[in-house]
Amino acid sequence: MIGYADLSVLLTTRHFGRKVVFLPCVGSTNDVARDLARRGAAEGTVVLADEQTSGRGRMGRRWLAPRCSSILCSLIFRPSCPPEQFSLLTMLCSLAAADAIEQQTGLRVALKWPNDLIICSSLESGWRKLAGVLTEADVFSERPAFVIVGIGINVNIFPRDLPALAPDATSIFAETGRWTDRTHLVAAFLTEVERRYELLKTGHSPFAEWQARLATLGNPVQATLAGEVLTGVAEGVTEDGALLLRTPAGTLHRLLAADVTLAPPAGVQADGQGHCLVGR
Numbered sequence: 001m002i003g004y005a006d007l008s009v010l011l012t013t014r015h016f017g018r019k020v021v022f023l024p025c026v027g028s029t030n031d032v033a034r035d036l037a038r039r040g041a042a043e044g045t046v047v048l049a050d051e052q053t054s055g056r057g058r059m060g061r062r063w064l065a066p067r068c069s070s071i072l073c074s075l076i077f078r079p080s081c082p083p084e085q086f087s088l089l090t091m092l093c094s095l096a097a098a099d100a101i102e103q104q105t106g107l108r109v110a111l112k113w114p115n116d117l118i119i120c121s122s123l124e125s126g127w128r129k130l131a132g133v134l135t136e137a138d139v140f141s142e143r144p145a146f147v148i149v150g151i152g153i154n155v156n157i158f159p160r161d162l163p164a165l166a167p168d169a170t171s172i173f174a175e176t177g178r179w180t181d182r183t184h185l186v187a188a189f190l191t192e193v194e195r196r197y198e199l200l201k202t203g204h205s206p207f208a209e210w211q212a213r214l215a216t217l218g219n220p221v222q223a224t225l226a227g228e229v230l231t232g233v234a235e236g237v238t239e240d241g242a243l244l245l246r247t248p249a250g251t252l253h254r255l256l257a258a259d260v261t262l263a264p265p266a267g268v269q270a271d272g273q274g275h276c277l278v279g280r
């Protein structure tokens with residue numbers, strides 16, 4: 001097994017991962033990346049940690065992971081696109097992580113709006129969350145100075161430790177029964193990020209691929225935002241990453257941020273390869 005110190009040996013990227021800041025224990029890798037970016041760190045700079053004491057999730061939640069068990073990683077982007085298009089970076093990184101996990105583990109990974117990587121394993125267990133993405137931007141007069149995309153991937157976490165992290169959490173170890181080398185997985189992730197980012201810069205949006213991979217679409221969902229609960233069908237997504245939810249009364253809601261729960265597991269079918277079949 002190799003460690004993060006050997007990451008450069010595995011990388012063929014030109015930008016992403018060429019500068020890596022590895023810290024055994026940090027508050028949040030997103031905070032470290034933001035501070036580095038404010039001090040001028042280059043696009044493609046990567047922050048990795050073995051442990052976070054104040055890991056953040058979306059909507060003010062904590063992101064918990066036992067020490068050395070997971071990928072806790074933040075990337076610095078300096079895109080030329082306007083803030084309305086930052087969600088493309090989130091889509092791109094979600095797809096890159098899903099592909100890297102599939103390549104390294106053989107698992108089939110789906111996406112759950114807006115930023116979750118999930119495993120749809122069986123009729124009984126429905127879906128479980130494997131990873132999450134948190135994008136934070138520093139915007140100066142419309143032109144972004146930088147965007148930080150943070151990702152947490154549950155890698156070598158024992159099943160018995162998962163309930164303490166989140167009720168719907170899973171890990172690569174729990175799904176495969178095998179230990180996965182984090183350094184190889186990070187290398188595969190950064191390779192995919194760079195490939196997709198180069199495509200984006202030449203005008204190829206990740207939107208269609210992201211949309212196609214969303215297990216949420218066409219399914220009954222429950223969305224919670226600011227304490228309000230909306231139920232309906234996830235009818236579609238828009239290029240800026242919003243979810244279109246149609247309520248039984250016929251109203252179409254455009255949600256930019258919310259917690260979305262897929263249909264109750266009883267309504268979910270899976271094909272055993274990680275694809276949710278409801279409504280597809």
Ligand code: BTN
Pocket residue numbers: 027028029030031052054055056057058059061063071072073074115116131132133134150151152153
């Ligand atoms: C979510 O699903 O709510 C997003 C989780 C994002 C967690 C990662 S771990 C690395 C980076 N640093 C943080 O504090 N958060 C992100």
